[in-house]
Amino acid sequence: MDIKLELIGVPVSDVDRAKAFYERVGFHADHDVPVSDAIRFVQMTPPGSACSIAFGKGITEMAPGSLDNMQVVVTDIEEAHADLTARGIEVSPIDDQPWGSFVYFADPDGNRWAVQQTTPRTAS
Structure with missing residues (x-):
């Protein structure tokens, strides 16, 4: 039996602000559906x-900004750092660890993200 992780709920306080932010990061808007007033x-x-995020009104009971350490993986952390910076995203300096190189950012509500290159830049 396959079990696929395909959707993660992200708690936000302002849906339009969150959508604009994630579009700026480079995420594709797949759906924006007002199901009801609620x-x-x-x-x-x-x-x-293969995995998406979902947010909106009436989607989750988590407090906005309570996600800590969502992680995405890239092949080139320097390229990712430069791209996010060029898009106006405030990112940390590159953090080299024995298990990978990382940059970090947060959405407007404070949900924190890590971007990882799985092979550290320092590995030869």
């Missing part, structure tokens, strides 16, 4: 990913 469903997917 529910609006937005689904966005990072380029090349």
Whole structure:
């Protein structure tokens, strides 16, 4: 039996602000559906990913900004750092660890993300 992780709920306080932010990061807007006055469903997917995020009105009971350490993987951390910076995303300096190289950023609500290159830049 396959079990595929395909959708992660992200708690946000302002749906339009979150959508604009994730579009700026480079995520593709797959759906933006007002289901009712109580529910609006937005689904966005990072380029090349099989897993998407969802947020909106009536989607989750988690407090906005409570996600800590969502992680995406890239092949080139320097390119990712430069790309995110060029898009106006405030990112950390590159953090080289024995298990990979990372940059970190947060969405407007404070949900924290790690971008990882699985092979550290320092590996030869």
